[in-house]
Amino acid sequence: xxxxxxxxxxxxxxxxxxxxDVSTLAAEYFVQAEDARVTILAAALSGPFCVASHTLPxxxxxxxVGKERPQVFTGVLPDPCFWTPGSPFTYKLELNLxxxxxxxxxxxxLLVGIRPLGIRNTDLYLADRRYVMRxxxxxxxxxxxxxxxxxxxxCLQSGSVLLLCDPDQSLLAEATRQGVMLAVRIESVxxxxxxxxxxxxxxxxxxxxxxxxxxLALETPLPSPATSLLRAIACRPSRPVPPWAQVFIxxxxxxxxxxxxxxxxxxxxxxxxxxxxxxxxxxxxxCDDLQRRTAAQPQIAGYIxxxxxxxx
Numbered sequence: 001x002x003x004x005x006x007x008x009x010x011x012x013x014x015x016x017x018x019x020x021d022v023s024t025l026a027a028e029y030f031v032q033a034e035d036a037r038v039t040i041l042a043a044a045l046s047g048p049f050c051v052a053s054h055t056l057p058x059x060x061x062x063x064x065v066g067k068e069r070p071q072v073f074t075g076v077l078p079d080p081c082f083w084t085p086g087s088p089f090t091y092k093l094e095l096n097l098x099x100x101x102x103x104x105x106x107x108x109x110l111l112v113g114i115r116p117l118g119i120r121n122t123d124l125y126l127a128d129r130r131y132v133m134r135x136x137x138x139x140x141x142x143x144x145x146x147x148x149x150x151x152x153x154x155c156l157q158s159g160s161v162l163l164l165c166d167p168d169q170s171l172l173a174e175a176t177r178q179g180v181m182l183a184v185r186i187e188s189v190x191x192x193x194x195x196x197x198x199x200x201x202x203x204x205x206x207x208x209x210x211x212x213x214x215x216l217a218l219e220t221p222l223p224s225p226a227t228s229l230l231r232a233i234a235c236r237p238s239r240p241v242p243p244w245a246q247v248f249i250x251x252x253x254x255x256x257x258x259x260x261x262x263x264x265x266x267x268x269x270x271x272x273x274x275x276x277x278x279x280x281x282x283x284x285x286x287c288d289d290l291q292r293r294t295a296a297q298p299q300i301a302g303y304i305x306x307x308x309x310x311x312x
Contacts (some may be wrong), residue, residue, distance in 0.1 A: 030143035047091030088179030113205030133302030198226035
């Protein structure tokens, strides 16, 4: 299998990739060189590809915007296919680049896709349908590609969203190929570092949501592609939810607190999984039990079962 990856960290702050206007009829894509020392020689998208479907891939060259913005390449995909769990359609972006100082040339082959995840009022929507997340955390003892593959397979079959912290690119790539939605927890409170991390993660279609630190001071609007990720925060009653947070997470014991009833953002509820229940199946069972216990509560957009990597 050809190795397809995201931009490595030495390049990610020099090249920006993002989708523009997207509909069921067409999707704009942009590749932008942020560093004058990097020149884009050629760019093209090919696809769609999907492990769950037979496809007829086509190639779509991207073209330079023009003399005023020679470092920006763009193109339009007709009738785009979207990345969703179970139907993870992706495209391959091929870049030919040149380093101006050394004149060195190299190529990048990247996996990209359109993630149709968004918010309407207090609900999450995926591909125009209401979507309730059931998030389970990666057990801390899981090591190695075989164990990770088993975890992804379980999440795929159970419709679970996998919660990670500092995930490897190999895991991000495999989740993208297989169709497993991911949530990623970012612990940093440095705004510049967080935005850089968001830009990295947003390039992976599988990453739908990030959970950010409560102490983070983040200015909005965020640049593309970081703005495409749902931004969640764990909060407690009587503490204001920062304006940059699109989703707020509360512990089960705080659910329904009067100080949170005025919030007009999607709300997710979290329970803690004890040390004796760290398996992925036990976490999913805890998530389902949480949903049953809170069924009478209105406007719950998702459920989270977390273990030792507590959100609070």
